Amino acid sequence: MSRVQIAFQDNDESRYIVAAIEQDNTTAVVHYEPAMIRVENEGSLIINRDTVSEQIGMEWDVQSLHINLITLTGHIDEDDDYFKIMWNN
Amino acid sequence: MSPKKLNLKDKYKLLTRDLDWEFSYEDRKEAFPYEEFEGIKITDWDKWEDPFRLTMESYWKYQAEKEKKLYAIYDAFAQNNGQTNVTDARYVNAIKLFLTGVSPGEHAAHLGFAFTGRQMGGIGARVAAQMQSIDELRHIQTQIHAMSHYNKFFDGFDEFNHMHDRLWYLSVPKSFFEDARTAGPFEFMIAIGFSFEYVLTNLLFVPFMSGAAYNGDMATVTFGFSAQSDEARHMTLGLEIIKFLLEQHEDNLPIVQKWLDKWLWRGDDDGLHAAAEGHVLARSLGTLLRRCCRCSVQRPGALRHQNARLHRYYQARKRTPQSSGMVDFLSVHSCCCIPHLDTHCRRDGLAQRKVS
Amino acid sequence: MTIEIKTSTMKPIRNTYAHIERRFGDKPATRYQEATYDVHSTHNFHYKPLWDQDREINDPARTAVVMGDWYDLKDPRQFYYGPYVQNRSKMQENAENNFKFFEKRGLGESLNSSLREKIIELVIPMRHAEVAANLNNMYGTAHGTGTAVTQALIFEAMDRFGNAQYFSKIGLALDGNTGDSLATAKEHWMSNPAWQGVRAYCEKTLTIKDWFEAFIAQDIVLDTLINDLYYRQFDEWLTQNNGRDLLLLMEFMQDRAKDSQRWSDSVLKVVVTESEHNSNQVLAWISTWRIRAQEALEPLASALLGDKALADAFAVLEKRLTKVGLNC
Numbered sequence A: 001m002s003r004v005q006i007a008f009q010d011n012d013e014s015r016y017i018v019a020a021i022e023q024d025n026t027t028a029v030v031h032y033e034p035a036m037i038r039v040e041n042e043g044s045l046i047i048n049r050d051t052v053s054e055q056i057g058m059e060w061d062v063q064s065l066h067i068n069l070i071t072l073t074g075h076i077d078e079d080d081d082y083f084k085i086m087w088n089n
Numbered sequence B: 001m002s003p004k005k006l007n008l009k010d011k012y013k014l015l016t017r018d019l020d021w022e023f024s025y026e027d028r029k030e031a032f033p034y035e036e037f038e039g040i041k042i043t044d045w046d047k048w049e050d051p052f053r054l055t056m057e058s059y060w061k062y063q064a065e066k067e068k069k070l071y072a073i074y075d076a077f078a079q080n081n082g083q084t085n086v087t088d089a090r091y092v093n094a095i096k097l098f099l100t101g102v103s104p105g106e107h108a109a110h111l112g113f114a115f116t117g118r119q120m121g122g123i124g125a126r127v128a129a130q131m132q133s134i135d136e137l138r139h140i141q142t143q144i145h146a147m148s149h150y151n152k153f154f155d156g157f158d159e160f161n162h163m164h165d166r167l168w169y170l171s172v173p174k175s176f177f178e179d180a181r182t183a184g185p186f187e188f189m190i191a192i193g194f195s196f197e198y199v200l201t202n203l204l205f206v207p208f209m210s211g212a213a214y215n216g217d218m219a220t221v222t223f224g225f226s227a228q229s230d231e232a233r234h235m236t237l238g239l240e241i242i243k244f245l246l247e248q249h250e251d252n253l254p255i256v257q258k259w260l261d262k263w264l265w266r267g268d269d270d271g272l273h274a275a276a277e278g279h280v281l282a283r284s285l286g287t288l289l290r291r292c293c294r295c296s297v298q299r300p301g302a303l304r305h306q307n308a309r310l311h312r313y314y315q316a317r318k319r320t321p322q323s324s325g326m327v328d329f330l331s332v333h334s335c336c337c338i339p340h341l342d343t344h345c346r347r348d349g350l351a352q353r354k355v356s
Numbered sequence C: 001m002t003i004e005i006k007t008s009t010m011k012p013i014r015n016t017y018a019h020i021e022r023r024f025g026d027k028p029a030t031r032y033q034e035a036t037y038d039v040h041s042t043h044n045f046h047y048k049p050l051w052d053q054d055r056e057i058n059d060p061a062r063t064a065v066v067m068g069d070w071y072d073l074k075d076p077r078q079f080y081y082g083p084y085v086q087n088r089s090k091m092q093e094n095a096e097n098n099f100k101f102f103e104k105r106g107l108g109e110s111l112n113s114s115l116r117e118k119i120i121e122l123v124i125p126m127r128h129a130e131v132a133a134n135l136n137n138m139y140g141t142a143h144g145t146g147t148a149v150t151q152a153l154i155f156e157a158m159d160r161f162g163n164a165q166y167f168s169k170i171g172l173a174l175d176g177n178t179g180d181s182l183a184t185a186k187e188h189w190m191s192n193p194a195w196q197g198v199r200a201y202c203e204k205t206l207t208i209k210d211w212f213e214a215f216i217a218q219d220i221v222l223d224t225l226i227n228d229l230y231y232r233q234f235d236e237w238l239t240q241n242n243g244r245d246l247l248l249l250m251e252f253m254q255d256r257a258k259d260s261q262r263w264s265d266s267v268l269k270v271v272v273t274e275s276e277h278n279s280n281q282v283l284a285w286i287s288t289w290r291i292r293a294q295e296a297l298e299p300l301a302s303a304l305l306g307d308k309a310l311a312d313a314f315a316v317l318e319k320r321l322t323k324v325g326l327n328c
Helices: A012-024 A049-056 A062-067 B008-016 B056-079 B089-119 B123-153 B160-164 B168-182 B185-214 B218-248 B252-268 B271-280 B288-298 B312-318 B325-336 C018-024 C031-036 C081-104 C113-122 C126-143 C147-174 C180-191 C193-205 C211-240 C244-274 C276-305 C309-323
Strands: A003-009 A029-033 A036-042 A044-048 A069-073 A075-079 A082-086
Touching: A003 A012, A003 A044, A003 A082, A003 B218, A012 A029, A012 A036, A012 A044, A012 A049, A036 A044, A036 B185, A044 A049, A062 A069, A062 A075, A062 A082, A062 B056, A062 B218, A069 B185, A069 B218, A075 B008, A075 B218, B008 B123, B008 C147, B056 B123, B056 B218, B056 C081, B056 C147, B089 B123, B089 B160, B089 B168, B089 B185, B089 C126, B089 C147, B123 B185, B123 B218, B123 C031, B123 C081, B123 C126, B123 C147, B160 B168, B160 C018, B168 B185, B168 B252, B185 B218, B185 B252, B218 B252, C018 C031, C031 C081, C031 C147, C081 C147, C081 C244, C113 C147, C113 C180, C113 C276, C126 C147, C126 C180, C126 C193, C126 C211, C147 C180, C147 C244, C180 C193, C193 C211, C193 C276, C211 C244, C211 C276, C211 C309, C244 C276, C276 C309
Parallel strands: none
Antiparallel strands: A003 A036, A003 A069, A029 A036, A044 A082, A075 A082
C-alpha cells in the first residue's frame, strides 16, 4: 500500500495540528527536519477539527491549515470538520 | 425558518458550479477554440472533482495571512543582514541558480495557467487553474523580493531575466517551460500540473528548502515553505487533471501516456536542479536522483490505479540509484545542448501537431 | 546629553536589480518596481505556440494597440500580489461580517417578497455575467504584454470571480441556503428577455481575439454602465424602497468597482495618449461596443430602474471617456 504524507512549517501553530494527527492516526510517523515537520502514514491520514481545537484550546478552522502547510501527497477529501488525505488503491 | 446549514462541499458547489452556461448567441467553440485539437475527448465536465474547495474569500484571507508573515521575515532578514549567517558564502551560488533558473519558470507557469484558466471548458478546472496562475505570480514576486537583499551584496543575481533568456545552462528550464506553454491546454496541464508540480516539486523544492535551512538561509526557507503550501493545492490539481482525463474517455489514455513519458523525461533530466542540490549546497541532503528513485518507488499510487505505467525512464533509473550529483550534472550537460524534442517535430521552429 | 549608538554597517555593492537600475537609477527600488518591471521574457523563445503559430509565445502583436513601453501602464494602486491579497482580505472580512449580520438578524426573512423576487430576477443573474468578466480579464493576463498590465488583469479577473461568488451568496442569503434562488436566477439568465441582450453581449466578448479590445468591451464599456446602473442608481433605489439591508451585501462589489476604476482609467489614459494610432483604434472599438451595449442593456435597465436609467448610465460613460481625452 502507498504512503500518504503531509508536512508543516515547524512553528507554534503546527505543533497543535501535528499533536492532533498523532492522536487520531496511531500508526503515523512524525519526522522533524530543518524548519519542517513531516508526517507519514500508510494509506490515509485524517485531521479532525475537534481534536485540533481541543489541543489549541479554541475553535480551529480546518482551512486555516493552509497557512502552515508545506506540502502533501495523496487524494484530498475535505469538509468543515475534517481534512483527509488518502490513496484509493 | 432558520437557514439550512451548508457544509463546505455543498457551499462550494453552489457558489462555483452552474455559474457557466450553454451558449445560444455565439458558437461556444469560438469562445473556447483550443479544447479539441490535441485529440483529448471530454464527455462531461461535471465529473470534475474540485481538488480544494477554496472560495475566493478564503483564498484572499489565507493568502494575505501568509504574505504578512512572509514579508515580516524578509524585512527582518534585511534589517539583520541575514546573509551573513549562511554557512558559507559559496552557498549563495545555489540560490543564484534558483533566481536565474527557476523564478522565470514560475512566471512562465503563471502565464501558462492563465492560458488554461481561460481556455478550458469546465468552470471547476478553470478556477483551479486560475488560482494556480495567481499563485505562480506570487512565487515569482516573492522570490524576486527574497533575493533582493542578496542581490545587494552578491554578484550573479542582478540580471536574472536577461540571463535566463540567454545562458546555455538556463536554456534547460527555459526550454522546459516554453515547450509546455506552446502546447495545448491539456498537455500543459499534464506537463506542469502533474509531471512538474506533482512529481517533481516535492523532490525539488522541499529538500532544497530544507537544505537552505540547513545552511542558514532563512529568507529562502521562508519563501520556499510558504510557496510550497500553494504547491499542495497545485499538486492536487495535477492529480485531479490526470485522473479526470483518464476517466473521461479511453481514447485519452494513449495521449496522456505519451505526455507522461515525454514530460517525466524532460523534468527528471534537469541538471540544473541536480547541480543546485547535489553539487552546490555546502551541506547537502543527498542527490536529486536518489530522492527521485526513492519517491517513485514508494509513491506510485497516483499512476497505478489509473492504469498508466510509471514512465519507463524511471524504471531504468531505479536500477542505478547510486550516482553522485556531479555525475547527474555532467550527464545532463550534453542534453542541455539539445533542448528540442522530436515529439512535436519542432526543430525548425514550426510546430506540427502529430497525435498518434 | 547626546546618545551615540555604535553600529557597524555593511555597504551594499548595488541598490537593486540591473534592469530596475536602468529604468530608475542607482537607488533602492520599491517592492512594486522589483516585482513588476521587465519580468516578462522577451527573447530567444524556443518554440512557437501550437495554438498561434504566427506569433511568439509572448508577443506584443496580440493587440492592435502599440506601446513604446508596455511598462508605462503602471498601476496607480501599485498592486503586486502581496498588497492585492491583503487589500481584498480586509474587504472580504467586512463582507463576511455583513453577511453574518444579515443572517443572524434574519434580514432575509423580513425582506418583502416582491423585492426578493426582483433581486432574484434582476440582480442574482449577475453571477453569470461576472464569469464572462473573469474570462475576459484572464484572456488579457495570458496574452498581454508586460507584467504591469498583466498582473492587474489577473487581479481584476479573480476579483470578478469573487463577485460571482458574492452574488451567489446573496442568493443563498435570500433563499435560506437552499440554492433555489440560484436555479431560478439561472433560468432568468437563460430565458428572461430582460437578460438576453446582456447574455448575448457577454458571449460575444468571449470570442474577441485582441486582448485590449476585450478590455475595452468589458472593463470600460460594459462595466462602466453596469456599475452605474447597479452600484449608484439601484443603490439609491434600494435606499428609497426599503431595501437598505441588501446594501450590506453589495458593499464589496461597490467598493471593489471604485478601486478597480482607478486602475482601468489609468490604463485607458496612458494607451490613448501614447499615440493617435492608439486613440483611433480605441475609439473604433468603443464605438462598436457601445452600440452593442446600448442594445444589450435596454431591457435590463428598464426592468431594473425604468426608461431613463440607461441614458443616465451612458452619461457617466461619456464623462469617463472625456476625462481621458476620448470624445465619442
